[in-house]
Amino acid sequence: MSDRMHRPSAGQPDGLVDSVLDAARERLAMDPPPLDRARSPRDLAEAAGPAITADGIGADRALALFTDVLAPACLSMDHPRYLAFVPNAATEASTAFDLLVSASNIYGGSWLEGAGAVHAENEALRWLADVAGMPEGSGGTFVSGGSIANLSALAVARHTWRSRRPAGVPVLGADTAGRPVVVVSSGAHSSIGSALELLDLEPFVVPGDALGRFRPSELPDAVLDDLDAIADQVVAVVATGGMTNTGGVDDLAGAADLAARLGAWYHVDAAYGGGALCSTLRRHLFDGIERVDSMTVDPHKWLFAPYDCAAIVYREPELARHTFTQQAAYLDAVNAEGEWNPSDYAPHLSRRARGLPFWFSLATYGTDAYRDAVDRTIEVTVAAADVAREAEHLDLVMEPELSVLLVRRRGWSSQEHWDFCHRLAESEIGFIVPTTWLGETVLRYCLVNPATTPEDVTALFPPA
Template identity: 50%
Template sequence: MMSTMSDTSALPDRMHAITDETRTTVDDVLQYARRRALYEDIPLDKPMRPSDLARLASGSITAAGIGDRRAIALFENVLAPACISTDHPGYLAFIPSAPTKASLAFDVVVSASAIYGGSWIEGAGAVYAENEVLAWLAGEFGMPDTAGGVFVQGGTIGNLSALVTARDAARRRNREAGVADPARWVVVCSAEAHSSIASAAAVMDIEIVAAAVDGDGRMHGDAVAAALDAHGGAVFAVVATGGTTNFGIVDDIASIAAVTAARDVWLHVDGAYGLAAMLVPEMRDAFAGVASADSVIVDPHKWLFAPFDACALIYRDPALALAAHTQKAEYLDTLTGKPDWNPSDLAVQLTRRARGLPLWFSLATHGTDAYRAGIRHGIDLARRIADDIAARPELSLVREPQLSVVVFRREGWTLADYEAWSDRLLDEQRAFVVPSSHAGEPVLRFAIISPLTTYELLVDILDSLD
């Protein structure tokens, strides 16, 4: 039977109207969000098999709906426990997250406010606040007052957007000089560069040339110069890494910057994980040369204690990004050509949420000194636990930590040993530490981000490596 207007469940505004039903839904969701945000003991949890989830969670999408309370109960009791909490103090794999409670709470506000963060005309207040954060970061990195950028989804989009801008600038420069573009453009990076650089190269149909690195895995200016000599005008950008994911290695950015400046080649610094360490004054020498970069990225959802997902992409000259990324369409004409640039004109995106606002709120709430202290905690703890590892005869460091990543081995263990230990650690809900590899050898690594991660917790994990 066809629905009629007397069937209130079929009214088109039922989901949007302010009714007892929608009030209850909002209250129930916010109550769950409050519970999760204020857990004294963050659950670590672990994944379930697809068959188990199919048995426990199927059937939630129906014609009439199951109601918010059943849906929340399903999420809280089945779906959420099947997700590992990246903000758990014992989450030490990959690169963890550790969002502040202020940033988590304000992320709810961002969603509730239905703000479109792609244009100034629609989201001026939000964009202004985001730009305040970007200007602060640019200043910390030594970039000029004219620098600017945008918050994008993550480091992959940030790196892609920066490289698209760099290639566009090279093409324009060639046209002005009457020089033909190369048959295939080239970007130079190290073998330790993040996998997103290879992903960007595949999307852009360009070639990657890996410059040689030293014994510590660092790329230097002389290796970049050699790559530029070999490939000439085909190289449109060099990517230096400000803290590799696997080891936390910082390239010799100063010597690289000297080479790119002399050759008039774009320098991009991928600091998705590690560039936040520049907020600690005693770490700035390790990042000398960043101030000369044409573009940089840093991910606040990593070491700047913001929720997923946010990458700060900053350009020395935002006008070059506007030229590369501004989308043209009749319905967009009213947005373009204005004195205040639109965030959507600075990266590979058009639709975007104001993903920089949770970081803005947390910074405004706590102040920058608290952020410096939180980052310093990770650096100091990494060095302390590295000393502990070096003192244990059954363990050995692969290399001394430079930032907050500690890579080590358990002597005599195979990959199967590491995996069995890792599974047991997660089954016992103690920590999440997975094996990595270096030069073909399986190794372990601690990626320390959360200020709630303690020395005692790390020692307990080491003690389990018997």
């Protein structure tokens, strides 16, 4: 009896595969895809009904349930007017190749089991390191998102700090005195705060400038004196290469200087903004990133990969290996010297080869196409900002540095901003959500999709 006969199946396996591939082809052919909208839990439960039963409902009914009921209740992140949070605009090549990666059932945790996949992923990581100016030998792995990438980097920073502590010096005290701290700005991503809590590290929060950016050269002397006094406690300095809320970029060179002054690990969270590393228009904002000890970049944000694909790149990957390599008798065959195991560079063991679709897209289109696509989104952002600036009923809250716009409708209350976004979503015209800036509700537009036009953005501006 073949192995196939032991697997759960509903209907003919060949027909099932054809049906799923046909549905995938139809989705890829949509230009643009439907925006769609969420449904209430009760409404969706009534529309879907029970699907998981003792006998199964069959492949045809299950696929129809997904395409007709479930998928339309999920927003299309690649719609040109999905401008909330950070959208996704995966290339056709990366999306199609993701199907093959899944079908190939590749284990991406070790060189022994997935050498070809790991080789390709490492080539994509090398390109990220190159556009950042990191040295030869830099490397890392792909994880599910920026939150896990940031957690991984700070875990390595903590492990490295501990290993360098003089013998007999306590790592933790009963209070904040003597405890390890991480220097972060008030504009750091929320995942940094979560990582510090998980790792039992104390945040040393420094203020941002008028636009929320970390500017070490502008810190008061009293703050620098406080940091100098606890330099032996400072595990890391964290800067942001593109704040999610505003798109602002920290002074990365200044943050590198501060980390060197304190003898601390230097990490840059460029999960959203890292796409601009290949830009001809905004690359200069990232000067200093070449000095990092670790860097987070999410290709599923502004580098056109499908979910879930985030990169963590280390200057000295061996430090990550010392932090994460798992030891067990059954892993002896895996933990061979000289082999690159992605499981050694983040807190994971089992993993899919999530960097392969990104690699395939880079190989298919070339890096010049990536440069042009990122530049295009920046140009559209600037054009939309010009419209907002000139409109008498709108306020451009700040000049965009990357591809985030903050816009205020003059005379509107917080609730009116929220109501406007709700009407856009209900009518499926577009999807944005408000944010808060300096205690005030404003509209936020995030552009990462090269298919988004200035007209798409301005169509989501409040009317006069």
